[in-house]
Amino acid sequence: MSKFPPRRLLAVAAALALIGGQADAKGSQNRPKTSLDGSEQVCPLGSFHCAPRPYSYAMCRPNAMLEFYDPTLSTDSDLRDVSPAYVKAKSVDSSNQTVYHLAGDAWLTRADQRLQADTIDYNDDTTDYDARGNVRYQEAGQLMAGSHMRGNTQASRGIADDVRYQLLDARGNGVAKQGQMLDAQHTRYSMATYSTCDVGNHVWEFRGKTITLNKDTGVGVARDATMRIGKVPFLYLPYFSFPIDHRRKSGFLYPTFSKSSRSGFEISTPYYLNLAPNYDATLDPRLYTSRGPMLAGEFRYLVPGSSGQLNVEYVPNDHGDNDGLANTHGTSRYLIDYTDRTQLWQGWSFVGSYNHASDSSYLYDYGNALSHTVIYTLASNAAIIGGGKWWNASFGGTLYQNTNPFATDASLPYQQLPYANFSMNVPLTRWLQFGMDDGAASFSKNGYVEGQRVDLYPYLAGDFGTSAWFVRPKLAYRYTGYQLSGDYQNYGYYGLLGSGTASPFTQKSPSRSLPVVSLDTGLVFDRSTSLFGQSYTQTLEPRLYYLYVPYRNQNNLPLFDTSLMSFDYWQLFSPNQFSGADRQMNANNLTGAITTRLLDDDGVERLSASFGQIHYFTPQRVQLPSGANTVTPVTDWSGSAYVAQLDLQLSDRWRLSSEYQWDPNNHVTDMASLELQHRLGSDGIINFSYHYRRGLMEQYSASAVYPLSERWRLLGSWTYSVPIKNVIGVPTGTVDAMAGVEYDSCCVTLRLVERNYVNQNYYGVAPVPSGSNINHRDNAVMFEVVFKGLGSSGGQIDSLLRRDILGYQ
Template identity: 80%
Template sequence: MPKLPPRRLLAVAAALALISGQADAKGGHSHPKTSLDGAEQACPLGSFHCAPRPYNYAMCRPNALLEFYDPSLGKDPSLRETSPTQVHAQHVDSSNQSVYHLSGDVKLQRADQQLQADTIDYNDSTTDYDARGNVRYQEAGQLLAGTHMRGNTDASRGIADDVRYQMLDSRGNGVARQGQMLDALHTRYSAATYSTCDVGHHLWEFRAKSITIDKDTGVGVARNATMRLGNVPFLYLPYFTFPTDDRRKSGFLYPTIGNTSRSGFEISTPYYLNLAPNYDATLDPRIYSDRGAMLAGEFRYLIPGSNGQLNLEYVPHDHGDNDGLANTKGDSRYLVNFSDRTALWQGWQFVGSYNHASDSSYLYDYGNALSHAAVYTLASNAAIMGGGKWWNASFGGTIYQNTNPFVNANGLPYKQLPYANFSMNLPLSRWLEFGMDTSAAAFRKAGFVEGQREDIYPYLAADFGTSAWFVRPKVAYRYTAYQLSGGYQDYGYGGLLGSGGVTPFDQKSPSRALPVVSLDSGLVFDRSTSLFGDNYTQTLEPRLYYLYVPYRNQDNLPLFDTNLMSFDYWQLFSTNQFSGADRQMDANNLTAALTTRLLDDSGVERVSASIGQIHYFSPQKVLGTDWTGSAYVAQLDVQLSDRWRLNSSYQWSPNTRLTDMAALELQRRLGTDGILNFSYRYRRGLLEQYSASAVYPISERWRLVGSWTYSVVDRETIDALAGVEYDSCCVSLRLVDRNYVNQSYYGFGPAPTGSNINRRDNAIMFEVVFKGLGSSGGQIDPLLRRDILGYQ
């Protein structure tokens, strides 16, 4: 708070900064638009990540201010030093040259400050003051009322009796038997209350023997405090801290209370440590009724050139059932997650992560609860990475840990110890570029063939065209070589013969070399059209893509990191349907595709429809098919308004005359904070599922949330979630229950046997948010964001 000039009558107002350090208010809005007016922006349809809903104070009473609030008062505290003081009083007694006696509706006003009282005595020599009778004080950031105030302006000290206060920016308000300003930055209240609810309508509050406000740090401290819902006490806190502004602070976060099938009831009481501006920590002791105590923690740091995070979970003695899996009863168990990114020199950095669990059942028991998807592999990586304008490179290693208790480690990916990658994209002219993708790795996996692999993939690409047409030829050469480790014959890599049965392959050092030639071309036509009374630009975009890759027998090449990818629309224009470098498909193909779009007057794509097929001029030997054409692939995306969206895709095979894949996704906006999703997914021989999810606003205060996924193949609901959200002026409540098949684990192997086995798991969680104080842990929000597209 700026120091007021001495010997000014309005200087008595300095003592009225008894309200938790809000005197330095910036601007004069009693409800800042950032979080208090409820005007959040709806998440765009189709967004996978939506911004969190800000605290909505729109349900608070619009005039929930202390009765003497004057909206016409100035809002800029910086004008105090240069503004004159206006004094209004019915009677002024200045018989004593040092002491002024003002009485009768006294009002002193300067800039954003205003002090009112029945009588005020002010000593011009000592700057002592005494205000009595219906004392009211207002400034840009606060309101305060009392029966009697006295103090000294120069020393920034003061005492007020029977205080009522209100913070205009953070909504904090309450009453106190007495308030004492220790100096300009520190205030202490005695027998005080605090809440962010409407004045006089406290749904919750805490009552404390004393409350100390530190304006310098933005932290309030309550001692011997009782948290109350209405008039019912439910939590006693001998020492409690809370924020008075947006700065970080140390203190207890609100507890989490929940229940899961695997671990029983859970109680979590995290404590946040604001250690320094560039690093902090959170200690999170937990109790699981079926398993025992856990100590979890998080440490984050940000130092010059480096940032990272360490998460730990430690269970000293697990007394839970093992369900017939690896016997962990009585063992200590843990989980470590560490990540770091450190700058080394210009253009180069170190990136690393270490993730490890004590046993393969840990995440099954502790991690796959309400808000966590099943994780059956933990990867750890360390690499040095660099890049420039036209190149990037990396060198490092990756290892994996199995965290699926129902299978062994055979299903893990190969370790890469070490690996190196180098890519470049060098423009040679306006229309020609030279590029290269190169990788080398040593693959390690016990019980499987091991070895090194080098993959070199240089290319020369051109780009001709205008906005109406394009032609993009590309010539590439791919060379892949292996050096297998000793004992490779034990895995079927010995004694194979080449074509004609006379030429033996080199089984220890096999290789593959072949050219890859492609020509991509297309046209773009457009015209003006109208639909439902709106004007659009319609495009028609035919496209031809030719690909030639000669056949090479690759039976002698191991499969280190390669899999056949799912066929989709973008595979129509891909040079390889395999991920990884161990397999390269042969091709003599021509893709024909057609796309049409509707663009509105601002250029936003409202409708997009595409269809295409690959015609094979020769059989695909690597893929093992002799079809003359691929499946027809079609896509349709429609969003004619901001209220609904439709995405769909379909694949039909003329060879089998069967549907290979179908997907439909419909999304509808309900009001400003509601959403409805429906989807259907089908892939022949693999899955057929229906899914629905919704956020349905019942009223301004109540919302229902839910999601449901049904498997036609399994003939059962595999995931169901139902919950309710309540929002009021100063508190939000959420209750969510999830019941699901643990399919991500059971799908990898035979279901385990044991007396406590159930393919269905259940988790329930209750969360309370006291607006302006914090929440009960935030475990529900990640789950709803994952399961309900567009959730805010």
């Protein structure tokens, strides 16, 4: 074996030239950590948001490499400039001191680079080289083979014939009649193919007259190209660009094909524009067979101190059938969604959003019913927000638009224009804090009482204790005052115009003020125990919470943003059962609760069980109205419902969560829920749930991702609602059913999903709307294909599956 100086490296340029510049060897540290070996991070049970499953190449042949690949060769490209070059051949002729001739299985190796050929000629003065016969090249990011290679190392130029190449970082591979290196960053292949499938087993590939790879931009371009599935051509593209690394690039995204009841078949062909490193855009022309063409677009920006996104959809001429909801036939329709966040000065920012549709039926007609939940209102907001170490504040306004064509604007929340909020929490000593939660707003809503409200809520809070006990007293004072509009006398208790003959508002400036006193105490005991041969730490945590709030008559206060919150375990320790500031409950209550937990040796909580109840020493006199002019009678109960909850996960494959409320006053179950989750292998999940709330709902749900084999997965979800007596406007029977199938292979993933569901716009509407074009049930179908390494058809199915199947990846 001979040793060459670093200057005499025959294959430096040839290596970069003929693999196409796809992967910079020095960038190998940027490879996806889970994309090439098929490994993935499994989403923990109970997670509501699971990260997308990375592309799995586990089904690719483990040794699907060009035959000369040497896994023992160094992968550290940083050593090239300081490493000598070694050559090996059966004969070395250096009689000409300028030209070196290597013959007979010639090898040249430096750091991570190796060039092999039958014969190699190298000119030390001009740095020209010529390698002939069974030429093979390997470096950290790529492999290449050819019959003949020649070029110049100093100029970084080279040409190779009958090329086979493989990109190790991105799995791209193919063949070409000729490969030409234009410089160190640009390579062009003639009569070439490209695919991310196994070498020699291309399920898909595209063939181009020329394929150019640009390392500077991370983009490959194929001209006069044909996309093929197997040997069958199915798409011709005169120009096609694709990524060769993980940077963004301009180009067509894969089209989406779907169908829904309201808009018919949809074909979408988005085009992505990588305008600059800090802003980009997507143009998305669509065609709806039942309604006509649409142009949609998205623009995102990130500039110093500001970021935002603008989404626009525009229909120039809707030719859908009229259905009595809105006269939209022949009209232009649109949707605007804009958000922005801008840094104003230190600690202060502007946040804003503008959401508006041309009409209330727009989302009903064009909303993607397959992958999105129904939106009943569009909110627009603008605010200046700030914060410091112990405080935060906001000032702005919020407006709403009705997007439920079956409901009137009476269903909208009050507009708040303007509003102001201020909160602070200042430590006075190590155990004492002073704080406040204050707000002021002007409320407006057509046909309802309007006015301004100020809510002041200062408090002193103490925090005493150790890891074994705590005592947390809190003394607060709440003042809420109103300035109602001039015609307040015309409104009734509910705020409705003309409904107040029995109980109209009698004061222009009503107010309420009262103290709120609470004492929260608890103990924590622990011991070592064992269960099923596993050691645990068990805790026992009794807790007492006392709350005192004197009664104030609040029947003359309007209801701007207040509602009764659902009762659950955490309501046992809440100072108010109402959201908003329009009602403050009266209380002379004592809550008793106890919790036990099991913690494994790693500190992971495997079991948590809690039980509690509120004991009322005085009646609950503050109530919301049960009708236009009536007030719910005083509740004279000795105690609240008993509340119990359980979370159990003794293994990483099973999880059970349950909650139960039993009312001892009426001897009925108020609420019950059960959720069971089981993981199948690393990519399967089964969920079952039951939810019941007295007088409101009773539903069963099941969902699953069931792996049939390494390549096939079944996907499905089902929700069934039991009829509730004397409750109208709530759908019963099968509310939502979704079924799908997913096929995964080395380089292609296919998904087909169908959804049948009750149109949720009817929820709470009575009588249920009728008409020849009113869809009481809707259907949606979508097909998606993912060519691994190139992109997908939009990923819209993923959002549906993540929403409907807990733990889906």
